[in-house]
Amino acid sequence: MNNVRSRALFSDAQRLIPGGVNSPVRSFGGVGGQPVFIARGQGARIWDVDGNEYIDYVCSWGPLILGHAHPDVVAAVKEAAERGTSFGAPTEGEVELAKLITQAVPSMEMVRLVNSGTEAAMSAIRAARAFTGRSKIVKFAGCYHGHADGLLVKAGSGAATHGVPTSAGVPAAYAAETLVAEYNDLESVEALFRAYPREIAAVLVEPVAGNMGVVPPREGFLEGLRRLTSDSGSLLVFDEVITGFRVAYGGAQALYGVAADITCLGKIIGGGLPVGAYGGRGDIMQVVAPLGPMYQAGTLSGNPLAVSAGIACLRALQRPGIYAELEARATQLEEGLRAAAKRAERPVSINRVGSMLTGFFGVDSVAGWTDASRADTRAYARFFHAMLERGVYFAPSQFEAAFVSLAHTEADIEQTVEKARAALR
Ligand SMILES: *Cc1c(COP(=O)(O)O)cnc(C)c1O
Numbered sequence: 172m173n174n175v176r177s178r179a180l181f182s183d184a185q186r187l188i189p190g191g192v193n194s195p196v197r198s199f200g201g202v203g204g205q206p207v208f209i210a211r212g213q214g215a216r217i218w219d220v221d222g223n224e225y226i227d228y229v230c231s232w233g234p235l236i237l238g239h240a241h242p243d244v245v246a247a248v249k250e251a252a253e254r255g256t257s258f259g260a261p262t263e264g265e266v267e268l269a270k271l272i273t274q275a276v277p278s279m280e281m282v283r284l285v286n287s288g289t290e291a292a293m294s295a296i297r298a299a300r301a302f303t304g305r306s307k308i309v310k311f312a313g314c315y316h317g318h319a320d321g322l323l324v325k326a327g328s329g330a331a332t333h334g335v336p337t338s339a340g341v342p343a344a345y346a347a348e349t350l351v352a353e354y355n356d357l358e359s360v361e362a363l364f365r366a367y368p369r370e371i372a373a374v375l376v377e378p379v380a381g382n383m384g385v386v387p388p389r390e391g392f393l394e395g396l397r398r399l400t401s402d403s404g405s406l407l408v409f410d411e412v413i414t415g416f417r418v419a420y421g422g423a424q425a426l427y428g429v430a431a432d433i434t435c436l437g438k439i440i441g442g443g444l445p446v447g448a449y450g451g452r453g454d455i456m457q458v459v460a461p462l463g464p465m466y467q468a469g470t471l472s473g474n475p476l477a478v479s480a481g482i483a484c485l486r487a488l489q490r491p492g493i494y495a496e497l498e499a500r501a502t503q504l505e506e507g508l509r510a511a512a513k514r515a516e517r518p519v520s521i522n523r524v525g526s527m528l529t530g531f532f533g534v535d536s537v538a539g540w541t542d543a544s545r546a547d548t549r550a551y552a553r554f555f556h557a558m559l560e561r562g563v564y565f566a567p568s569q570f571e572a573a574f575v576s577l578a579h580t581e582a583d584i585e586q587t588v589e590k591a592r593a594a595l596r
Contacts (some may be wrong), residue, residue, distance in 0.1 A: 172560055176220040177207045202552040202567035207559075212239030214578035217564060225564035226583050228573040232566075233381075233413050234438040236497075236526070237487055238578025244442045247483035251475045252256035259470060266479040271485045272440065272448060275421050276411075278430040283459060284473045288412035288437030289317025291447035292375070294459075294467045295433045296321065298449065299406045301306070301458040301465035309363055309374040311354040313383030313540030313570075316410050316435070317373060324349040325540070354380055354539040355388065357395040364403050373406040373433070376401070378423035381413040381572045383543040384529035385522040393429040400432070406455070412437035413572070416488055418525035426525075430461035442484030444477035483495030493577065497526040500584055501575040504528065506586030515595035517550075525574040543570060563587050 184191035189401040192198045192206065199206045207219040215238050217227045229241070237244065251264075285291050292328050296308055296319070308321070323338040324346050348368075350367065352359040364371060374396055380386035400407040415422040423438040424430055433451035440446055450456060458465045505523045508530055512519035519530045519535055531537045532554065533547030548549035551569035558565055566571055575584075 172223055173221045174205070174219070180208045180220065181205050196566075196571070199567045200549065201570075202555045204556060206567070207239055208373070211470060212305065214238040214240075215576060215580070215583050223562070224589055225559070225562050226579070227564045228575070228587075229566050229571075230574040230576050231443055232438070233527075233572070233574055234415065236417060236439050236441045236574070236576050237442070237484060238576040239443075239485075241442075241487065241578075243483040244480050245486050247442075247479040248444070248476050251479035254475065256476055257474055259542060260327070260532060262369065262473065262475055262478070264475055264482060265473040268440070268473075268478050268485075269406050271482065272436065272450065275416065275433055275485070276424065276436075276450075278424060278432070279434050279450035280453040281456035282436075282448050283456070283467065284478070285447040285449065285467075285469055286445050286471055286474070287317065287433065287447045287460045288410075288479075289319055289447070290469070291412065291435040291437055291449040292316035292322060292410055293319035294561055295408050295410075295435050295449040295451075296373060296375065297453075297467065298455060298458055298465055299408060299433060301463070302455045303372045303405060305372035305405065305551060306348050307350055307370045308348065308372055308377055309350045309352055309360060311352050311376055311380070311540075312356070313354055313543060314375075314377045314380055314410070315382035316377075317412075321345045321349050321535075322375075325351060329589075346562070353541070354383075354386060355392050356483070357392060360396065360399055360481055361367060364399060364405075369404065371403065371405045373408045375407065375408040375410060377410050377413065378427065378429070378431075379524045380539075381415050381527060382570065383540050384546070385524060385527050385535065385572045386529055386537055386539060386543065387524050388423075388427065389524060389538065393423075393427050397429050406432040406451075408433045410435045414524075415439060415526065416485065417527060417574075420488055421495055422557060439484060439488075440481045441477050442480030444474075444480040446474075446477045448482055471531050494525065497575060497577060500579050500581070501526040501528060503581065503584045504573070504587065507584065508591055511592045511595050513587060514592065517595055527572040528575075529570075529572055546570075554594055558590060561590040563590050 210220045411422040415436040419425040437447040521530045531546040532550040548569045
């Protein structure tokens with residue numbers, strides 16, 4: 172594989188940008204080696220600056236459910252750009268996108284647009300605190316909600332009471348307001364409610380975990396969180412930045428039939444441009460300025476380009492049969508990879524919900540971070556590089572999802588599985 176230009180660019184980038192990248196996982200730190208620089212994408216494929224072609228299962232980490240450079244999205248962005256890229260004043264598109272979102276996710280009676288998933292989660296927490304007058308929040312080990320200070324906390328050890336900051340630069344006092352429970356373990360959440368009665372503003376969860384690799388909620392887990400939060404006057408916040416419009420048009424709450432008080436969205440609702448959103452019950456969203464006392468703002472929030480891309484993307488997803496199509500393609504990939512692993516006598520445990528899936532190497536099953544963290548990351552890294560060499564771009568980390576888009580054809584998946592057979596040998 173020729174990667175002369177990627178290597179030259181990465182060497183320049185490392186002098187100018189910390190680690191040579193604008194988001195850490197892009198650096199290939201999780202798998203070793205050097206990242207390839209991408210020049211363009213079309214449908215399910217991307218090409219790097221040296222001309223190598225890949226079938227892409229990263230899809231910008233989730234947003235590109237229609238594939239790269241979808242004609243509807245490209246046309247919408249071009250048209251919007253010609254009308255002016257930003258006004259800092261209300262525009263019609265914002266109302267349209269808010270309608271599409273609130274119709275798709277009925278628990279979101281009102282919605283505020285922001286610029287990223289990070290902002291959405293950060294603002295959702297602020298709203299939950301403002302509404303309840305409480306300060307502590309519960310999150311789950313292995314769940315990621317963007318990089319706001321108080322959310323960069325995961326379980327240090329089993330007895331998770333006071334959070335231990337995962338990132339340097341997060342004051343211990345912030346982290347102490349974040350309590351960490353085990354995903355799929357209701358008892359660990361009940362214990363926190365017992366230990367901190369009337370102090371917990373919200374439980375924040377990825378209803379399908381995607382940031383420790385894909386981990387589906389156990390039966391009764393989300394319902395249990397719904398009950399525990401309602402019983403104790405705290406709010407249930409679903410971080411559906413990945414799952415929104417991904418696992419179903421109405422997100423995980425439509426799939427599992429559990430409504431959140433506040434929902435965070437991002438990724439797909441921007442069609443590949445920077446967007447996030449948070450919204451929920453009308454009485455809760457009344458705390459947000461200018462209606463209420465909770466401040467949150469943004470110069471580029473509701474940006475016309477991003478909003479047009481989002482609208483085009485959501486409209487395309489309204490075509491009947493889309494989610495069945497995605498499910499069929501992703502099932503084909505899951506079954507193909509499982510058969511390839513079995514044939515090579517390699518233990519790989521595959522979790523899939525809709526069109527997001529992860530193969531965890533060297534473990535039997537994964538129900539939470541404790542299981543996920545036992546995965547054989549070196550075996551994954553070898554698989555990743557063997558696939559990259561063969562023209563398939565999976566995520567450069569064991570703890571991420573592979574995303575199947577509507578642009579992936581049966582033949583693309585077949586090719587991917589054939590290559591996986593060779594790579595696993
Ligand atoms: C990607 C992601 C975020 C952060 O979104 P950004 O746009 O990267 O800030 C938050 N929560 C979840 C579940 C995510 O997957």
